[in-house]
Amino acid sequence: MKVDGGAAGLVELPKVDVAEREARNLGGWPMLGLAVVLVLLGAAAAGLGILQGGAALGIGIAVGAVLVLAALVAAAGLTAVEPNEARVLQVLGRYAGTVRTDGLRWVNPISERKRVSTRIRNHETDRAKVNDLDGNPIEISAVVVWQVEDTARAVFAVDDFVEFVAFQTEAGLRHIAGSFPYDAHDRLSLRDNADEITAKLQEELTLRVAAAGVRIVEARITGLAYAPEIAQAMLRRQQAGAVVAARQRIVEGAVGMVQQALDRLDEENVVELDEERKAAMVSNLLVVLCADRDAQPVVNTGSLYQ
Numbered sequence: 387m388k389v390d391g392g393a394a395g396l397v398e399l400p401k402v403d404v405a406e407r408e409a410r411n412l413g414g415w416p417m418l419g420l421a422v423v424l425v426l427l428g429a430a431a432a433g434l435g436i437l438q439g440g441a442a443l444g445i446g447i448a449v450g451a452v453l454v455l456a457a458l459v460a461a462a463g464l465t466a467v468e469p470n471e472a473r474v475l476q477v478l479g480r481y482a483g484t485v486r487t488d489g490l491r492w493v494n495p496i497s498e499r500k501r502v503s504t505r506i507r508n509h510e511t512d513r514a515k516v517n518d519l520d521g522n523p524i525e526i527s528a529v530v531v532w533q534v535e536d537t538a539r540a541v542f543a544v545d546d547f548v549e550f551v552a553f554q555t556e557a558g559l560r561h562i563a564g565s566f567p568y569d570a571h572d573r574l575s576l577r578d579n580a581d582e583i584t585a586k587l588q589e590e591l592t593l594r595v596a597a598a599g600v601r602i603v604e605a606r607i608t609g610l611a612y613a614p615e616i617a618q619a620m621l622r623r624q625q626a627g628a629v630v631a632a633r634q635r636i637v638e639g640a641v642g643m644v645q646q647a648l649d650r651l652d653e654e655n656v657v658e659l660d661e662e663r664k665a666a667m668v669s670n671l672l673v674v675l676c677a678d679r680d681a682q683p684v685v686n687t688g689s690l691y692q
Contacts, residue, residue, distance in 0.1 A: 402597050406538040409475045409483025414464050414490030421460040428453030462495035472537045474500040484537045502537045506603060509555055513609055516560045518576065519567045523613035526563045526576070529606055530555050530591060536599030547598045554594040555605075562587045568612065576610055583607065636676055644671045 428450040435446015467473055467488045475482040476498040485491055486504070493499070510529045518524050532551055534540045540547040562583065569577045576583055588605040595602065648664065 400597070402539055402543045404481060404538045404542045406536045406599070407483050409473075409485050409493060411485050411487070412492040414466075414492045417460050417492040418464060418490065421457040421464075424453045424457035424460065428457065459495050460492075463492045463497075464490060465493055465499055466490055470503065470505045472502045472504055472534075474502055474537050474541045476500070481538055481542060486537075500541055502534060502540055504534050504537070506531060506533045509552055510608070511552075511556050511559055514556060514560055514563070515613060516563045518563060519565060522568055523615065524563065524568050524576070525609065525611050525613055526559060526607060527609035528555070528559050528587065529608050531603040531605070532595070533601050533603055534599060535601040539597065539599030544598045547600060550598050551595055551600055555591060558587060558590045558594050559607075562590060568610075576607070580607065633676075640671070640676050644668050647671065 430450075431446050431453060432450030433446070435443045435450070438446070465473055465485070467485055467490075469488045471488070473485040473491075473493070475485065475493055477494055477496060482494065482497055484502075485493060508529060508531055511527050513525050513527045515523060515525050530551070534547065544550040563576065566579075566583060567573070567575050569575050571578075574582055584606055587607065588602055591605050592602045648668075
């Protein structure tokens, strides 16, 4: 199995030969009833032998002991399975299957039974400090919703699948954070393209934890900010960028308004202006429209050129 590591190349994951399968199991209540009956029969056989005495004493006790031993063997195979829980069975070191049916079940009495929760779980990472694609230090955190899908891989492919998910989540989050800039207008960025980045994070985590039989239900970035040492500088840069963008928008609108005013004056023959006066008018209108304060008009009571 290969995981796409982006700029870091391909990560080769070991092959996992084990896969979940259903274990042989029976309903537990009939076996519990059989164990109770065997105990009662064993007690009756021993009691009858004691009453009769002589040779019957030894036979009765021996039969009673065998019946009680059989009852203990039957009872040893009983196991309770809770809803959204599985029991992974091992017989003499070999994987013997998984029991997912909830309730009282009966399995091989000599099997080792490991409890694995298949409930949906949450894992929230600590706030990690990492450099983004542009080299700026940022702080990022995420929450991952996951569930065990293959109990055999969860138990036998890794030492501790809960710890495995935690480490792989942090590694995947750091890789995604270092593969994109924090803020950019011409490409994907962590701040402006949250949905796309989240999809890439979930895809990478799915590949990373697949070997442990874990399914990623959802992954989402919950915290994203510049590191404290550069936060103020980056804030000033963002403010400057916002001011420049606002000024650009104002200038574009003012130029359109001036052009519209000149066209209307020309179409309706309100006044004829030479090129010099048009330039002066354009200059005055742009100053008025682009200024961040209200203009103070000067009323001209003379001729047009005074």
